[in-house]
Amino acid sequence: MNEQKPSPSNRVSLRQRAYLAVENFFMSRVVPYQGPGPWLRRLFKAPLWLYRLGLGPLIGKHILILTTTGRKSGLQRRTPLEYGYDAATGAYQVMAGWAGRTDWYRNARAHPRVQVHVGRRRFDAVADPIPVEEAARALAEITRINPNAVKIWSRWAGEAIDPETTDWRDVAPYFPMLALRPLEKTK
Numbered sequence: 001m002n003e004q005k006p007s008p009s010n011r012v013s014l015r016q017r018a019y020l021a022v023e024n025f026f027m028s029r030v031v032p033y034q035g036p037g038p039w040l041r042r043l044f045k046a047p048l049w050l051y052r053l054g055l056g057p058l059i060g061k062h063i064l065i066l067t068t069t070g071r072k073s074g075l076q077r078r079t080p081l082e083y084g085y086d087a088a089t090g091a092y093q094v095m096a097g098w099a100g101r102t103d104w105y106r107n108a109r110a111h112p113r114v115q116v117h118v119g120r121r122r123f124d125a126v127a128d129p130i131p132v133e134e135a136a137r138a139l140a141e142i143t144r145i146n147p148n149a150v151k152i153w154s155r156w157a158g159e160a161i162d163p164e165t166t167d168w169r170d171v172a173p174y175f176p177m178l179a180l181r182p183l184e185k186t187k
Contacts, residue, residue, distance in 0.1 A: 023082075047080035051117060052067060060119025063094060066180070067117070068127075070103075073109035079104040083118070083140070083180075091179040093130065093138065097156050100176040108178055108182045116180050123182045130177040136168035138177060 009175045047063045050056060056065075064083050067076055081104070084093040096105035108114055108127040116125050130138070142149055154161045157174040 022146075026168035033065070041114055045080065047077055051080075054115065057119045064094075064116055064118035064180075066094065066104060066108070067112040068104055068107035069113075071107050077104065077107055084142075086179070089179070091181045092118065092125075093179055095138075095175050095176060096175045099174050105178070113183075114158065114180060114184070125180040125182050127178045127180055130179050132172045133171040134170055135175070135177045139168045139171055139175065162171075 016064070022105075024067055038172070047059055048065065051065050062082055063080050065078055066081050067078050069075070070077050081094045086093060096102045100109075112127045114125050114127045118125055139153075140163075147163070150163055151170065152159050153175065157171060161171055
């Protein structure tokens with residue numbers, strides 16, 4: 001048997017594995033498939049306190065703070081979100097669960113000009129919807145890195161997802177994605 005060594009981009013560090021294990025357990029067993037209740041919403045906001053205490057760089061490799069404008073209230077709303085970074089475009093990619101029925105996602109769609117705080121960096125951005133084809137590729141890539149994510153997605157989509165046979169374009173609408181593209185500063 002010819003065994004291939006994983007390339008550096010395929011390797012997952014021990015720290016990342018631990019993070020993913022905790023996330024997989026929590027999201028697939030604790031968070032209700034219909035959405036978090038009031039207590040879990042408070043718990044999900046915990047990273048806000050870390051950022052406020054100046055500890056954002058400790059979690060900035062996994063979590064950013066997205067500030068949106070409330071679609072009804074017009075008030076600023078801050079939400080911690082897990083993200084991916086596309087070095088080619090400089091955009092941060094975030095995914096909504098529950099078929100996009102989350103306040104932060106609906107706010108960003110109603111008012112696409114947002115603010116992003118990631119680690120020590122803060123910037124204004126535009127939240128652009130990611131097309132289904134691109135979101136499908138992202139879901140497949142996430143599954144390659146974290147095969148247990150399928151358990152979470154199956155639960156939230158309400159149907160079994162088999163990574164070997166699923167057409168990810170059919171799954172993508174359950175997990176709409178936004179690209180947070182930094183606005184260029186004009187002088």
